[in-house]
Amino acid sequence: MVEKRGTTRATRWRLSLVTGVLTMLVVSLGLTFAASAHAAAGCRVAYSANQWPGGFTANVAVTNLGDPIDGWRLTWTFPAGQQVTSAWNATVSSVGADVTAVNLGYNAAIGTNATVSFGFNGTWSGTNTAPTTFALNGVTCTGGVGPTTAPPTTAPPTTPPPTGDPLAYVAAMQPGWNLGNTFDAVGSDETAWGNPRVTQAQLDAVRAQGFNSIRIPVTWSNHHGPAPAYTIDPAWLNRIKEVVGWALDDGFYVMINIHHDSWQWINAMPSDRSTVLNRYNALWTQLAAAFRDASPKLHFESVNEPQFANSSGDAQNAQLLHELNASFHRIVRASGGNNATRMLVLPTLHTSADQARVDELANTFTQLGDRNLIATVHFYGYWPFSVNVAGGTRFDATAQKDLADAFDRVHNAFVARGIPVVIGEYGLLGFDRHTGTIQQGEKLKFFEFLGWYARTKKITTQLWDNGQHFDRTALRWKDPELFAQIRSSWTTRSGTASSDQVYVPRTGSVAARSLTLNPNDTTFQGLYQGGTALVRGNDYTVSGNQLTLTASALTRLVGNRAYGVNATLQARFSAGVPWRIDVVTYDPPVLSNATGNTTSFVVPTQFRGDQLATMEARYADGRNAGPHDWTPFKEFDVAFAPDYPGNRITLTEAFFAAVDDGARVTLTFHFWSGRTVTYHVTRSGGSVTGVTAAAVRAG
Template identity: 60%
Template sequence: MKGTQHPTGRRGRGPGRVLSLLLALVATIGLTSTAAFAAAGHKDTFSAEKPRPAAGPMDTVAAMQPSWNLGNTLDAIPDETSWGNPPVTKALFDTLRSQGFRSVRIPVTWTDHQSSTAPYTIDAAWMNRVKQVVDWALADGLRVVINVHHDSWQWIANMPTDHDNVLARFKATWTQIAATFRDSPQTLLFESNNEPQFNNTTDAQGIQYNSELNTAFHTVVRQSGGNNATRLLLLPTLHTNAGQEFLDTLVSEMTSLNDANLVATVHYYGWYPFSVNVAGGTTFDATAQKDMTDSFARIRNTLTSKGIPVYLGEYGLLSYPDHNHPPRVERGEALKYFEQFGYEARAAGVTTALWDPGTFAFLDRSTLRWTDPALINQIKSSWTTRSGTASSDRVFLAKSGPITARTLTLNPNGTGFRGLWQGGTALVQGRDYTVSGNRLTLTAAALTRLAGNRDYGVNATIEARFSRGLPWKIHVTTYDTPVLSNATGGTSGLTIPTQFRGDQLATMEARYADGGNAGPVDWSSYQEFNESFSPDYPGNALLLTPKFVNALRDNAQATLTFHFWSGATVTYRVTKSGTSVTGTVG
């Protein structure tokens, strides 16, 4: 389970080879050497009493790429297995190391293992368990980040109304963590606080509270001595948001602390409407792309170009993937997001940590296998190179009509288009497809052959291959407009019998006759996928959730428009009367 995210901002090569590639990459943009570090204007504050680590902070953070989060585990509430993941084993870190990861972030929630009153003692058993897990990761040669995680909203958020007690508890927590790990190697890093947030405050007020905590964290750790005297410390912005105001404030904090062994940390979960599929944000469109490029431009211009290392402690899409529910972000659109994210991070010289909540997302903690190999392969590929994509990963052919040529727009992303393949067989340019600029057209003859007997669903999958990176899969899909039926339900939701007929749901729009938005999202007519509505493909149904139906006005008919990926739309009417809900077609 992810903590609250501010809406504006979740190989086969040996380690020497990967590290050399990474260092070569960032060196080309002038970010890795200590000479470049100093030349960029960052004051070198090392003294005779504080020897410089073998590598400078920029080098060390660069060597942490790529990174991974042990999410929903030691940060779970109240215990390690409470959120569905098995206990951590050393084999997990063995797997991560073998998969090319060079560091791990181990989020830790201390609240339920700590006295809530002074002296705020942390349970010895819990501290020992955290240390055991950290030591396993360190023993695998991984760099490790530990922090104070969901405590951010459990008690730290009360700082505006309970300032002195929160500050005292925060200091006591870090005093105990610092003492336990005082002699751990410098490959262990500390992070002040996850996604800092404060109840009932403006951003300006929150920035001040966050600065106070970051300063207290720095003081406590540095005064604890041992390896903590020069250990790299991660300081978050408010909300770990990469907005300009938050970044500028963090730079000021770091300057005032006069300590070269500091690292900035932010998170990135994408343009919010796209990340959760709300307000019509179904595609990784120009707006979503600009949000990403602007975020990394700010990070580069404000931090990395000036010699301040950045560890992007969490990235992904909110609630994606979640193999317990239908995907709220279409597969091809998600692949485009992760492909560009990897590129933007590399160009900005940023180390990135994939947020992985566990078994139902990326790495199955029980089997230690990736739940979606193709998705993780796209993420891995983005660490080192770009891949070509296209405007869609599907070509929809209506079964009720004749097959005609279809055109997609290629996005080469700096690569060269090399052709189309079906398995090991190359399609023939001119006969099966044509290319004009970046417009790829599949001929009617080729589509007729690929569609075969035209059963509903995916009939064939072909690949667009490029000069480097991964191929782009295109699924030739037969469909007809879905058919919905009348239904009755109640405050527990409405199940609408649905014949999907090969199509897939993109989003749902809901309005009242007066033009007002219907449903819990009152700022857009397009409701949130899986929160207000959800397709049940195996069950041949569309589900309107309790959250949606209970947000409807009583005795006011709402018109729903279901938008499908083929471009088809279906209109449906829903009325709530007391505890009864009825749905009718058209």
């Protein structure tokens, strides 16, 4: 994936039980926190569990009795082999019976005598004995409050890769994560694209999130010498070996590759075949030798997103990629050692899941006749939804079908034949700008569906993260809600709804509002505000999959009806993470007249609690205006962008570059409340005038 500045490319449910057993454990414990070596530390943990045959839900309350802390990790071991299936208010992961709960962004700080609570769902068989000891930040809780010192770190347990079964090998890699915008950065240093230098602690933290494999993209073009040897810079190679070694020590399955070289020089292969092939072969000859005796949990990917410039078409593209993949395969296998049987990853052209591209790679697999091979494609979603263009604001049936069709194609071509598949990168292309390009609830539905469908097709997934998801300095998720959904999708489905927002007008009477529930093979359990259950029949009703909040409940929830979110609810289901529902007070947004220039034109906007979904642009004669003139709906964050704190909507230089000089453009802003507001802009050379619809009527 190309990730450069200025470039882009193509919670919490608790089950209401009729029967159950309540166990309570209150432990006064002395704990070490990530503070100074002499910080006073101690805590009290209250653990309670309600169980039913085969399952249970638990609540954990941690009271800090010592000095204030910022950032916590609670660990324990289940004595009877229980397993956590989903969690809320914390990120909970497990390796065997060992369990780790890590704070989310909003509950990282615990003051003296303050309490943080989280909960989880789990499964059990035989007995459901409560854990007897807990530890915070790696130190066993021994009782008392006093000075502590930081504990030594321990690596997660490692296991040898499955032998003789490529499908089992790749299944053990699930789930995976990409160390993006680091060693793949086009520059002289791993920090060139804004991420910090990789540390062992970073990899430890990623491993603790539950990831079993890590893809380490590497661009080599600026780190080797001239022809004919193309000798790799020893310092760069040693640095890659160091980080690979850390990852293997952590128990990761590790993938390394030739990354942005694909568009920097490999793409010239149609016109300069010999030079490209010699350079490519020289690099893989050196890499194969360097990692010849590395653990079998290391695997190589021949090239990232292969592409060819100025080729004669599909047939030549297919032949050139086959030649690269076959040459890579021959070099690695001939180097001996563990490389003789090492798992090798081969991509489709552009890592596309289109049928023709999949068929081309399948032919290569047939010709090579090697069972220790992995097929790889990338998936960034249905394009209009993935970048929010052409009205693709929702993860609707079209976007779902696009995903299902892609995964079906690679499953049928490879997995059904015993060939494992890795989605080496997945995410949304809008994330290249920032994660707000796609509305939060729609984004959560995409990741919920993707995780589930990949599991049904036995496909391993590796999240693309160029630094926009896991903060590699603070070692925490920038959007904990998003990661909770991703993590849950690895093991179970989660219920969702048609929206995560209920809009209530600022003035006038409050009416009932309805949402459509999407149980996704779960069962709706109830509606909650924090830990308080709303009353079914009084506060809400459910008819089929229609959830209706009553007028009386909404009146209570919006309170004084200040603009914005006045209450947050959770729809809890029998599995997965709860569905958050924000109750929002709003008035129709108000836009104002303005003048400016084409470089960056600002529309003064009083959002009044509402949020922008998309924008249409048309000329008076009905033609579509602006970029992507095949659709009236412009691309979010490319043609326009809202600035809620700044009370403005910006129309970009890219938008006006595709607008006729002197022609009035009618803009229709669509908001998530369902409201639309009309505005008019006219470009005159480098100047722009913007007027409201009311001003046009008055004129």
